[in-house]
Amino acid sequence: MKLQQLRYALEVYRHNLNVSEAADALFTSQPGISKQIRLLEEELGIQIFIRSGKRVVSVSQPGKAVLELSERILRDVQNIKNIGSEFTDHDSGSLTIATTHTQARYVLPRIVADFVKRYPKVELSIKQGSPTAIAQMVGSGEADFAIATESIDEHIELRKLPCYEWTHAIVVPHDHPLLDCRHPLSINDLSGYPLVTYEFAFNNGSSIARAFQKARIEQPKVALSAADTDVLKTYVKLGLGVGIMAKMAFDPKNDADLQLVDADHLFEPSSTYIALRPDTYLRGYTYDFINLFAPQLTRERIDKMLYMPIEEDFSI
Template identity: 45%
Template sequence: MQLRQLRYVVEVYRRGNHISDAADALHTSQPGISKQIRLLELELGFDIFERTRNRIVGVTEAGRAVIEIAERIFGEVADIKKIRDDYNKEAGGKLIIATTHTFARYVLPRVVQAFLLKHPKVQVGLMQGNPTEVCEYVHAGQADLGVGTQSQKTFLGLVRLPCLTVTRCVMAKKGHPILDLDKITLKDLARYPIIAHDNFRSGGWNIIESFLEKGITPTIPFSGVDSDVGKTYVELGMGIAIMASVAVDPAHDGDLEARDVSHLFRSSPAYVSFRRSSYLRKLELDFMELLSPALTRRKVLASREAAASGDTEEPQ
């Protein structure tokens, strides 16, 4: 068994079982990957991938166990490199942050700016996705930290620490009747078409649930969009949008105006997440404290220890 073979298996899995995509990502040949995976399966005595006419269509139960272990192995290898970077003052290194579009656009720019002033040699990379994908990136070791709201899946290998609270606002074109009301109600909002987030985001399901709990069925002509796309459709006059208040940007919102509706919808805690078993470099610790001053080095490390001992999965 070779690490190279495990790398091929993991990459094929991450690329949706497409060997050609894995070969492109790893700068090698498709036949070479296929051969090495077959050799590994022969050595193990079972198939890692399910095949139909020599085409990979899925992962076997045993294969999933192999992939989980392989991902942990490569995560540990990455941690060794982190330790090297931490003790090599000349090395800048990389910090990969997985996050949602709204956080990448409205929350993280000032944090990243302050971080790079402190660590000018470090390269920061952003990976975007919905909250569940953010956790998947971190869980798989593709990102060092994740920043986002609640995911639809549980990830037992992650520590998630609250970093801020997301409230809601309604966004409409200036002059829209909804903006003239003294106090906005759910019934008022339901009189107009609503441009909505998808249900992979906590804002999406919280908003719909709030209406349904009051027996109100809103009209949603268009959904599955992030904050900036939602603003575009509001500008076209297609409706109003209910979105995270952090996405309000008066300097760039043009003909749009926002009103607070946090009294109508539950707020969503946002978390910074990292792998419980990962080595936390000074880079990660500094970034978390810049994101939320309450996330001091002592608190983060204590929270990781508490999670490792089984005291809590989401230390407060």
């Protein structure tokens, strides 16, 4: 059994059982991957993947267990490499961060610029996705940590380090009727118009979804759901609907043709977290990046939150 074989099998699984895409991601050939997985299956005496002709169509029950252990083994191997690198080459390596568009576009540029100056030999990669997707990237080892702006409570394998709270705001064109309201804006006012907001805005646990539930209003008409805040603002400018977005993403200079309406009284504050696996060995520069992003998260505090035992609450 070789680590390379485990890596090949995992990569096929991560690419939705598409061997060709896995080969492209690993810069190798499709026949080479297929051969190594077959050799692994022969050695183990089981089928990891179920095939129909030449196509991989699903994962067998024992195959799921093999893939789960393979992921753990490869993660531990990487941790061992990180420990060695920390002492032999502490200021170089790689760091992959998974985050949402809003964070990547409006919060991270200044922090990334500072980090790159401090660690020019660290290969930094930023991957964008939905809150669910970025949590999965960390869980699978594709990213070292995630900067999450919505609830990821369902990913119990991750530890969440709270960073700061942020609020939503309403954006509309300058001639929009909502601006003529003589009373504080309400959820009822918003429900009378099509909305332009995030793809995850009405997921369970979202502060936007909770606000409409509290007002006992069924999910309103959503004219556009976007992952990208800039796309969201573009369609609000075109008059497609009323925008609900992160307040931090409004730039008075670049968004001069939009009017921001404060909505602190409508939506509960949302939290931004750093999400990590507790079994990950963090390089020194990873601690520094997190501290640049959230100054209150010192190395000592990160270790305490990351590695402290989880206390189960059995109260009824």
